[in-house]
Amino acid sequence: MKLLQNTGFESLSSALSFQGDNINIQGSIESYSCKMTGNDKKLYKELNTQGHSPKDLEALSPSESQLQHLHGLSPNSMYAPRSRLSSTEDDSSEFISVMNRKMLFTLLSTLNASFPDYDFSHVKSEEFSREDDLSFVVNTVNSNLSTSMGEDFAKLSAELWKSLDDEICLQDCQIYSYNPDMDTDPFGEEGSLWSFNYFFFNKQMKRIVFFKCNGTSLMADSSNDYDDNFNQFKMDTESD
Numbered sequence: 001m002k003l004l005q006n007t008g009f010e011s012l013s014s015a016l017s018f019q020g021d022n023i024n025i026q027g028s029i030e031s032y033s034c035k036m037t038g039n040d041k042k043l044y045k046e047l048n049t050q051g052h053s054p055k056d057l058e059a060l061s062p063s064e065s066q067l068q069h070l071h072g073l074s075p076n077s078m079y080a081p082r083s084r085l086s087s088t089e090d091d092s093s094e095f096i097s098v099m100n101r102k103m104l105f106t107l108l109s110t111l112n113a114s115f116p117d118y119d120f121s122h123v124k125s126e127e128f129s130r131e132d133d134l135s136f137v138v139n140t141v142n143s144n145l146s147t148s149m150g151e152d153f154a155k156l157s158a159e160l161w162k163s164l165d166d167e168i169c170l171q172d173c174q175i176y177s178y179n180p181d182m183d184t185d186p187f188g189e190e191g192s193l194w195s196f197n198y199f200f201f202n203k204q205m206k207r208i209v210f211f212k213c214n215g216t217s218l219m220a221d222s223s224n225d226y227d228d229n230f231n232q233f234k235m236d237t238e239s240d
Contacts, residue, residue, distance in 0.1 A: 001033065001034065001035075001036075001037065001040060001109045001110055001112075001115040001208075002032060002033040002035055002037065003030060003031070003113065004031040004032060004033055004207070006029075006031050006163075006167060008163040008166075008167075009030065009157075009167070010033060010089070011027055012027075012029055012156070012159070012163060013027060013028045013119060013159055014028075015152075015156055016028070016145075016156075016213060016225040017030075018149055018152065018192070019218070020148060020149065020150075020153060021218075022217065022218050022219065023148050023193065023215050023216065023217060023218060024212065024216045024217075024218055025145075025148055025149065025214070025216075026213065026214055026216075026217050027145075027211075027212065027213035027214075028114075028210075028211075028212050028213070029163075029209065029210070030113075030114055030209065030210045031167050031168070031207060031208075031209045031210075032110055032113060032207065032208050032209075032210065033097040033206065033207060034106060034206045034207060035206070035207060036109075039078075039109075039112070040105075040109045043105060043109060043112070043121055043154060044105050044106060046121065047101055047104065047105050047108075048101060048216070052101060053101065054059065054100060054101050054102035054105070055100050055101070056100060056101045057098040057099070057100055058098060058099055058100070058101060058104055058125035059098055059125060059126060059148075060097045060098060060099060060125055060126065060128050060129055060130055061126050061127070061128070061129050061179065062097070062129060063097075063129035063131045063177060063228070064129070064131075064136070064140070064177075065131060065132075065133045066097070067130075071081065071130070071205075072115040072193065083188055090179040097129070097130040099125065099128070099130065099176075101211075103174075103176075103201075104125050104128070106201065106208060107128060107178070107199055108120045108121060108123055108177050108207055110210050111123070111178065111210075114210055123180070126179050127164070127178060127179055128176050128177065128178055128179070128182075129176065129179060130174070130175070130176055131176065131177055131178045131198075132171055132175070133173040134171070134173075134175065136229060137175055137198060139160065140196060141196065141213075142157060144196065144213070144215065145157075145193050145213070146190075148215050155186065164200065164209060164211070166208060167207075167209055168200045168202050168205065168208075168209045169202055169205070170200060172202055172205075173200040173201055173202050174200075174201045174203070175199065175200055175201075176198070176199040176201065177197060177198055177199070178199070179197075190216070191216045191218075191219065192214055192216050193214075193215045193216060193217055194213075194214065194215050195212075195213065195214035195215070196212070196214075197210070197211075197212045197215055198211045199211075199213075209222035
């Protein structure tokens with residue numbers, strides 16, 4: 001994956017690094033070419049060994065909108081009855097979506113490029129979801145950021161979505177989200193209030209945009225500072 005220069009995204013990422021009265025927000029928007037680098041080729045080979053093919057399908061977790069509307073929707077070509085893949089008694093997981101291993105490779109490579117200090121090569125497909133409802137994604141992003149940033153985000157919102165659309169053509173994108181467990185989440189720090197990790201993939205453009213953001217309570221930071229100061233004080237007094 002090659003990071004593509006986008007001054008608009010750089011400006012938006014800076015604006016999304018925001019500290020309010022009770023919350024610290026860290027956001028970033030990055031655009032990548034899907035052309036493979038040397039490290040990508042190694043990961044691609046690892047994912048497609050031992051009888052696996054890039055066309056093999058992998059199960060995804062239901063997205064938030066699917067979980068909300070699952071029982072009211074009819075299955076379509078994107079969904080397969082879970083009973084065909086595994087047995088379960090959980091009615092809320094009656095249907096699941098799938099992606100092929102080549103798409104899994106694209107998402108993992110994007111994560112590796114965006115978080116160079118982490119290794120995502122062993123992340124499973126179940127930690128991703130496919131989101132077919134663009135309006136749901138827009139509302140989720142807007143809700144989190146407007147609640148946390150108030151008028152600052154109101155001034156930023158139109159520019160944000162126009163920049164995304166200009167770069168990746170949102171209506172032509174497949175949208176995925178990454179929903180890791182707390183042990184492997186780069187945003188899984190103490191005091192995390194919310195986070196989202198959205199991938200906008202345009203197959204025709206061979207490009208993917210990664211929009212990541214999290215909000216962390218400043219109270220947790222203050223608590224950590226207090227604990228660190230107390231521990232240092234305790235060590236100092238014990239050494240006297």
